Amino acid sequence: MKPAANHEGLTRASATQALLTACKVAGLRADQADLLRLGENAIYALPHEGLVVRVARSDGEDTGRKVAKELAVARWLMSRGFPAVGPRDDLTQPLRAEGRLVTFWEYIPPSRTEPGLTNLAMLLREFHTLPEPDFALPALDPFPTMWRRLEHAHGVKKQDVDFLSEACARSETLFHDVVAQHPTGLIHGDAHRGNLLGRGDQVLLIDYEAVAVGPQAWDLLPTAIAVDRFALPRLEYDAFCRSYGQDVTSSEGYEELRTVRELGMTTWLMQNAQSGAAAEEFTVRMESLRKGDRERHWHAL
Structure with a gap:
């Protein structure tokens, strides 16, 4: 069955619901999730899990292609030694949750030095x-x-x-x-x-x-x-x-x-x-x- 894209606006509430559902499926704690950014995606930090979670706007075909490309590019950059952040491949991803695609990434703690x-x-x-x-x-x-x-x-x-x-x-x-x-x-x-x-x-x-x-x-x-x-x-x-x-x-x-x-x-x-x-x-x-x-x-x- 082809998943239906979620065309509801990506709000804090709808993104958080998708986050909670995906984390439950993955066996992760999301009770202390920190919303870092709400734009094209919703980005959450889960420091206690060592994760950043990206919630996409939908789980439709176009979004699926973008997410698959993003994961592939990250793995390719890491394989070449480029200074990039990789996905957490110990977790199954992407996950579908509440009509959205969810991916899991390495968490980078805040740095004292702000990049310029x-x-x-x-x-x-x-x-x-x-x-x-x-x-x-x-x-x-x-x-x-x-x-x-x-x-x-x-x-x-x-x-x-x-x-x-x-x-x-x-x-x-x-x-x-x-x-x-x-x-x-x-x-x-x-x-x-x-x-x-x-x-x-x-x-x-x-x-x-x-x-x-x-x-x-x-x-x-x-x-x-x-x-x-x-x-x-x-x-x-x-x-x-x-x-x-x-x-x-x-x-x-x-x-x-x-x-x-x-x-x-x-x-x-x-x-x-x-x-x-x-x-x-x-x-x-x-x-x-x-x-x-x-x-x-x-x-x-």
Whole structure:
């Protein structure tokens, strides 16, 4: 029997229910679970079990492919000695729970040293020299995910959903034209400082859900955008560029790729923008996109 995708919004309550069910099946204690992040997935730490648990939005076919790829990429990176975090393969995974897929990962305790952007640049430079693995990876295409988010949007204004839909439609062809003009290689797909963890003197690159084959400039965009959107000091950005060896803002197609990346960041936030700080920030981002204001500051949530 084909599992039905769970299209209910991924809320704290629904994600926690899936966590509890999956942990019960796996024989794990989840009574002290700490919610680390609620976005495309819900991420929980279970320090007493030495685990991080990722709860996906559904258990449908598309999600299943993403989860299988993420597990495969993590195992492949570990086999090559790349500084990555591996899945807990002593546990059966992924598990289906409450219409969602759940995976289990090694827990990395908090580090005294916070990884910086030069760490990210050096890890990306190393990551981008890796060959493609011996299993298929998808070509970079953020639009199916954005269209899915828009299709299942709830608790936000219809005119905002309509605006984002029209903006995505305008950008999709331009995006594919730009990608076709760039050499492609292995990319992380969601490369920002939030996807770094410190372990002693080592810095680890985590979260392999968006790993793909595409223009490697895509991985440099979040840091470049942060100068205008998140008040990243120019000196820090310059140090990032020196460490990596490139300033993506001077590359052909940067503006088009930046537009797509910002649409992705906004549709990501839209999923949890029904109230509170996320709703306020969603309003800020929508106003800036409508006005074409590239320097309006956003806030990371």
